[in-house]
Amino acid sequence: MKYEWLESYCLSKNAAVKDYKEEWQATRFMIRGKMFLMLGGDKQGTPIASLKLEPAYGDFVRHEYKDVIPGYYMNKLHWNSIYLDGEVPDDILRDMIDRSYDLILNSLPKYQRLEIESESLDDSN
Secondary structure (H helix, E strand, O other): OOOOOHHHHHHOOOOEEEEEEHHHOEEEEEEOOEEEEEEEEOOOOOEEEEEEOOHHHHHHHHHHOOOEEEOOOOOOOOEEEEEOOOOOOHHHHHHHHHHHHHHHHHHOOHHHHHHHHHHHHHHHO
């Protein structure tokens, strides 16, 4: 995999956890049970990462980079997949991960967001 930093970057996010879903043969990164990134493969076994983006931004990056496609086996409007052997620059992929994480975080109930925020403050002390 070209992006060796990807897993540690995802896990550096507040309250992020990783699990493996056997039936999907995929590693998932989640916040409070909601997935913000999934690592798996397409039907040929080519490694991909799938993440959630605002539809307009997802459409933009799909037109900018041939290695970004509509979400593989996911909702094509909200999810995008990136070929991990492709040419998407590291900073663009980090930005996409940040956006996906923020979308999921902001979809959580307010009390969960506040818990995550307070955990973050506790970690910094």
